[in-house]
Amino acid sequence: MSHTAKHFTSQTPYVLHLDEKVDDNKRSTDLPLSGMTLAVKDLFHIKNLPTTAGNPDWLASHPIPEQTSPAVETLLRQGASLVGKTITDELAYSLNGQNIHYGTPFNISAPNRVPGGSSSGSAVAVREGSARIGLGTDTGGSIRVPASYNGLFGLRPTHGRISCDHMVSLAPSFDTVGWITRDLNSLATVANVLFEDTQALEQSLINVHTAPKIGFAQELVAQCDYADILRDTYRRIATTSHTLESGLSSALLSQASETFRILQGYEIWQTHGQWITDQQPTFAPDIQDRFAWCATIDNFQYQQALKQQQTFIEHINYLFTQCDVIFLPTTPGPAPLLSLSGDDLASYRNTLMKLTCIAGLCGLPQLHIPLSINSHAPMGFSLIGQKNHDKQLIEVARMLLGKLS
Secondary structure: OEOOOOOOEEOEEEEEEEOOOOHHHHHHOOOOOOEEEEEOOEEEEEEOOOOOOOHHHHHHOOOOOOOOOOOHHHHOOOOOOEEEEEEHHHHHHOOOOOOOOOOOOOOOOOOOEEEOOOOHHHHHHHOOOOOOOOEEOOOOOOOOHHHHHHHOEEOOOOOOOOOOOOOOOOOOOOOOOEEEEEHHHHHHHHHHOOOOOOOOOOOOOOOOOOOEEEEEEEHHOOOOOOHHHEEEEEHHHHHOOOEEOOOOOOOHHHHHHHHHHHHHHHHHHHHHHHHHHHHHHOOHHOOOOOOOHOOOOHHHHHHHHHHHHHHHHHHHHOOOOHHHHHHHHHHHHOEHHHHOOHHHHHHEEEHHHHHHHHHHHHHHEEEEEEEEOOOOOOOOEEEOOOOOOHHHHHHHHHHHHHHHH
């Protein structure tokens, strides 16, 4: 059932804050993540700790986990100290970062704006300094969007690169484990730990010691609220211009976004439909409406969307014959105002998903890079890389940031 409760601001990004670090006294100081604090989105299971998935009815109807997510386990084993589990949008099905049950984490960078979701708590924990690593998930933008709205670095990895076992799934074909940090070095350090298969997968595709070809998504940049800033940024980092003429048009991405919505929605109902039907959980109205829509998607729509997805993947693969990485806005503009109406937020979400669906549909890595232009409303840009070249994407970003310093 839906809920009439209003959104409220939470003064903490944590749904569970730990007073003592887990196994802290057993950890070597020589490990890669020694001294780095970790905030974990409350979708990941941690042995003997509850998982709320952002919804009290989920918590009440599921047992305390007996196993820990492989991603969390790896980070802890490599020296990270667990601070707590962070607030998420309900079952991760929103990009706003609002939660009527546990509160909306406070966006320190822009107090009158949403923090972005669904990895809202993890982003805010990093922004406020209580954690150096914010572990989250990204299905339709849930790492990239809060990273953008909070002025942080955020990586959505190649789909399937990191195990999603022992966590609450949203749509398995699109779910990824990602993370948010204040600086690129920290993000790269986490990558070195979590990408244990680097040698096997990341055969040299881009020579990061020479100038990479950076494809410029011209039409998408032109429609962004801070287009002039992004054009200037591109001119400063690109040795040679590689404009993707008509490669990523608004019309194409409107269709791609709808394709993503159908595929994601169908999987969401396959994943959670029975639980929702049986439990009748209390959701925020906008999230309740989205789940209800998921229930209406039939197999014919799903099969058609799969065909459209394949066509889109082929198109993006063609674009990568012209460039090494794609430069584009992460979001259409700064974070929406908290005072924005539900209808306006829904309209903004549709525009936003034209940008986030690209990496989602194709299973590609995408890295958000903040620009310190306006501290009151953070903004930045993204680089999309080719499949399984996540670490190379990070190194390209490092090289490009050197040109901006």
